[in-house]
Amino acid sequence: MELTFYIAGAVAILATIMVITRYNMIHALLYLVVSFLAVAVVFFTLGAPFMAALEIIIYAGAIVVLIIFVIMMLNLSEDATQQEKEWLKPSIWIGPAILSAVLLAELIYIFTAMDVPTTATVPVDAKLVGLALFGPYMLGVQLCGMMLMAGIVGAYHLGRQKKKVTHRFLEKEAAQ
Amino acid sequence: MENLIWLIPALPFLGALLLILFGLKMPRIMVPVIGAGSVGISSLLTIFLGIQFLSDGAAMYVQHVWTWFSIGGFSPGIAFHVDALTMVFIFVITFVGFLIHLYSAEFMAEDADYSRFFASMNLFVGSMLVLVLADNLVLLYLGWEGVGLCSFLLIGFWYREPANGYAARKAFIITRVGDTAMAIGLFLLFQYFGTLNIQEILTQAPQTWSVGSQTAVLVALLLVGGAVGKSAQLPLQTWLPDAMAGPSPVSALIHAATMVTAGVYLITRTYVLFELAPTAQMVVAFIGAATLLIAGFTALTQNDLKRVLAYSTISQIGYMFLALGVGAWSAAVFHFMIHAFFKALLFLGAGAVIMALHHEHDMFKMGGLRKKMPVVFWTFLIGSASLAAVPLISAGFYSKDQILWLGLAGGNGSVILYIAALLGAFVTSIYTFRMVFITFYGEEKTHISHMPGFWMKLPLVVLAILSLLGGFIELPHNFAHFTLFTDYLKPVLPVIVIDEGLATIEWIFQIVAALVALSGIYIAYLFYLKKPYLAQNMERSKFAMSLHRFWYSGWGFDALYNAVFVRPYVYLSKANRSDGIDFFYTGLAYFTQWLNSLFTRTQTGMLRTYMMGVLVGAILVVTISLLL
Amino acid sequence: MNGISMEAGLLLAAILFALGLMGLLMRRNIIFMLVSVEIMLNAAGLAFIVAGMRWAQPDGQVMFIFILTMAAAEVSVGLALILQLYHQLKTLDSDAASRMRG
Numbered sequence: 001m002e003l004t005f006y007i008a009g010a011v012a013i014l015a016t017i018m019v020i021t022r023y024n025m026i027h028a029l030l031y032l033v034v035s036f037l038a039v040a041v042v043f044f045t046l047g048a049p050f051m052a053a054l055e056i057i058i059y060a061g062a063i064v065v066l067i068i069f070v071i072m073m074l075n076l077s078e079d080a081t082q083q084e085k086e087w088l089k090p091s092i093w094i095g096p097a098i099l100s101a102v103l104l105a106e107l108i109y110i111f112t113a114m115d116v117p118t119t120a121t122v123p124v125d126a127k128l129v130g131l132a133l134f135g136p137y138m139l140g141v142q143l144c145g146m147m148l149m150a151g152i153v154g155a156y157h158l159g160r161q162k163k164k165v166t167h168r169f170l171e172k173e174a175a176q
Numbered sequence: 177m178e179n180l181i182w183l184i185p186a187l188p189f190l191g192a193l194l195l196i197l198f199g200l201k202m203p204r205i206m207v208p209v210i211g212a213g214s215v216g217i218s219s220l221l222t223i224f225l226g227i228q229f230l231s232d233g234a235a236m237y238v239q240h241v242w243t244w245f246s247i248g249g250f251s252p253g254i255a256f257h258v259d260a261l262t263m264v265f266i267f268v269i270t271f272v273g274f275l276i277h278l279y280s281a282e283f284m285a286e287d288a289d290y291s292r293f294f295a296s297m298n299l300f301v302g303s304m305l306v307l308v309l310a311d312n313l314v315l316l317y318l319g320w321e322g323v324g325l326c327s328f329l330l331i332g333f334w335y336r337e338p339a340n341g342y343a344a345r346k347a348f349i350i351t352r353v354g355d356t357a358m359a360i361g362l363f364l365l366f367q368y369f370g371t372l373n374i375q376e377i378l379t380q381a382p383q384t385w386s387v388g389s390q391t392a393v394l395v396a397l398l399l400v401g402g403a404v405g406k407s408a409q410l411p412l413q414t415w416l417p418d419a420m421a422g423p424s425p426v427s428a429l430i431h432a433a434t435m436v437t438a439g440v441y442l443i444t445r446t447y448v449l450f451e452l453a454p455t456a457q458m459v460v461a462f463i464g465a466a467t468l469l470i471a472g473f474t475a476l477t478q479n480d481l482k483r484v485l486a487y488s489t490i491s492q493i494g495y496m497f498l499a500l501g502v503g504a505w506s507a508a509v510f511h512f513m514i515h516a517f518f519k520a521l522l523f524l525g526a527g528a529v530i531m532a533l534h535h536e537h538d539m540f541k542m543g544g545l546r547k548k549m550p551v552v553f554w555t556f557l558i559g560s561a562s563l564a565a566v567p568l569i570s571a572g573f574y575s576k577d578q579i580l581w582l583g584l585a586g587g588n589g590s591v592i593l594y595i596a597a598l599l600g601a602f603v604t605s606i607y608t609f610r611m612v613f614i615t616f617y618g619e620e621k622t623h624i625s626h627m628p629g630f631w632m633k634l635p636l637v638v639l640a641i642l643s644l645l646g647g648f649i650e651l652p653h654n655f656a657h658f659t660l661f662t663d664y665l666k667p668v669l670p671v672i673v674i675d676e677g678l679a680t681i682e683w684i685f686q687i688v689a690a691l692v693a694l695s696g697i698y699i700a701y702l703f704y705l706k707k708p709y710l711a712q713n714m715e716r717s718k719f720a721m722s723l724h725r726f727w728y729s730g731w732g733f734d735a736l737y738n739a740v741f742v743r744p745y746v747y748l749s750k751a752n753r754s755d756g757i758d759f760f761y762t763g764l765a766y767f768t769q770w771l772n773s774l775f776t777r778t779q780t781g782m783l784r785t786y787m788m789g790v791l792v793g794a795i796l797v798v799t800i801s802l803l804l
Numbered sequence: 805m806n807g808i809s810m811e812a813g814l815l816l817a818a819i820l821f822a823l824g825l826m827g828l829l830m831r832r833n834i835i836f837m838l839v840s841v842e843i844m845l846n847a848a849g850l851a852f853i854v855a856g857m858r859w860a861q862p863d864g865q866v867m868f869i870f871i872l873t874m875a876a877a878e879v880s881v882g883l884a885l886i887l888q889l890y891h892q893l894k895t896l897d898s899d900a901a902s903r904m905r906g
Contacts, residue, residue: 005808009816016820016843020827025835032839035820039850042816045808046857051865058872059846063879070883071835074890087832087897096784096829099791104822106798111814122860132862133869140866144873151877158884781902783837787829 005045012038023084036060047123185305187214192298199291208281211294219270257311265308275635280425282631300326313372330426343418350415354405361398396456403439410467420482424527432519461501465596468494472603477728504582505669511575518562521639525556528628544620555640562643564605567690571647605696613704813854820847834898
């Protein structure tokens, strides 16, 4: 199991590096799926099989598919890849990369400095999670429901196609 | 009848209300009908009330209309108090006011703001009546401020001329100085008595304060402050000459007959307080003496017909103050009444002359009007005779002689006051007849454009009759001993104590007074009619000319106040425009603006710079938490 | 069952988070930025799971479910915004949408 964790972790890190460095969006998304799958394996090794399933279904499934749909709707040409290449110059990314590395170093220092035992071996199954969700976290579940509702309404409202391409607050839009 | 007292002030207010609301829409003829009519009915009511008052012998009528407000046990009412003193005042206000309204109906007929004029006049009459009818000092103060407001409105009636607006503001602000003193006096009275009802104060005061107590002196002096401001006495007299910017009927009604004597009324009404404060009473007497001299000499040098009359008004009110100061209460009220008659007459006559000569105010451009305007001339002459106190025939003689006599022989009288009053009388007769001779004699210098009609002549004639006959209701003791007026006021005002030693030789002083008045007239005759070169000779003398300039400027009071109050104030306000505190706040504003421009630069609109900010912030926080 | 140290799990989460942050800062393409945000959210969820497992409690997983829900809502709104932005500006360049410059 330990080995599985390390392999999956390495895969996740590599895939994520690939994601953020790809010029082609579809390639990046494929690596993203790999990354999510690897994280799902990590969840499994940690003893959270239900979460692993959710990770695959929602992240690797729904969200990535959604992004792919949007990319398809935008109907991007070959130039987009070319443009990504121009945008991703070392002079641009070196600064943020160093800063992020600093933050990462600090985080690593914090985590390694801790005197931590190994994790518990008992897997926590879906039943326990469900009991917790609808027990002490009831309010949170309801809030999540409301947030999803707002997300749906917001997405619908924002996603409508306006006939005019000017700012929607400044000019009277043509009736839908 | 006494239930209708409230109608006397209510009718002019109603007239003012109607004229304010509908004055521009109603036919022009209706304006004077409402304006003069309301005051006319008031004066009729007053006369009926007076007849009843005299016949049933009641000491006073009190009518409580309603309670104005009630706070913590203090509830001043809209309540009217009529006694003998009030009767004199409301008679003068309504009757003289009515005559002046009649006069105005013709005088102002050509003016575009006809209805505004009558609305203000009615409002004034109403406020003045509230002032004298009030049974408590709060209501009196309401009327007091009301007449101040109307005075402001009417002085600045022709407001398109900036000088008139300036004069109006000057009158309002200077009287406000006195009003503030009076308000503080009222606060003190309330603190000591817990009430502002005049009669209650007058009965309680002698029990609370002993004669000469410091508080009484303080309160009395504060009330004098109010009276001095309203009545244009030293040192607040400078507004009245400038107030002549208003139309002549306004000068006649407000600045001669009624409002400026409100100070006299206030002191007479609260005479008990002054009897408790001899110091304050002495101050009143000397204010009066000084004012009557200063104003008299100033009147001697003025060219403007109305300014002569204005200074003479100040001077005559000075006589009233002198009389109040020596405790001759009824003499002061008597002189007030007679003065209201003849001074209103003089102002109305002056108005007729000024109107006839294309609004020419300069006396030296008038002349020769004696033949052209006989009615105006004869009535003006009668008024002048009364003002100069021509012996025996004029009302002014009886009233002024009484003050002269009591100034010497009265309880608080002294030789200084007598000499001042006598000198004042001498000067009065000189400037009065100087005015008459210059205006009406000599050759005609300006063409007459407008002859006064019936409605202007009628008030002149009525007032002239009153100026002649009004004096006969009060004759000196040794001369028929007919003292109707004093007897009438006896229930309200105490009779003055007369020095017995002097009483036997009263006739000497009367003859002196008569001679002084007559010699003044003769000197005016000599200088301005018979031998005009005498006046020209005097003009060559350097001393006479500088004295003339000094008197002409009203003894330099305007310049003095300008230097002492106005200039420093203007300087201070200019200096304050950019003081240190301002500097600090401006600096604060600039600093905020600078910070704003600084932080605006961080708003690039670029998502990634914002993210960088978040990241740097996160690193900072984590680093700090690590280091600590 | 196994001896996976919590340290290792948290390190993995930190590395993934840092990578996501790096991506967010490096890319100008707004879709890439959104993807990077997803990576960061996922890393945060991983950290929760690791912490939850340390105590063998379901709370960490509950938090992961909340994060998941939030990510779903966020991505739907974010994509709608991207669509709108693309229609307005005809580009996916996030720097082009800089009208809020002060």
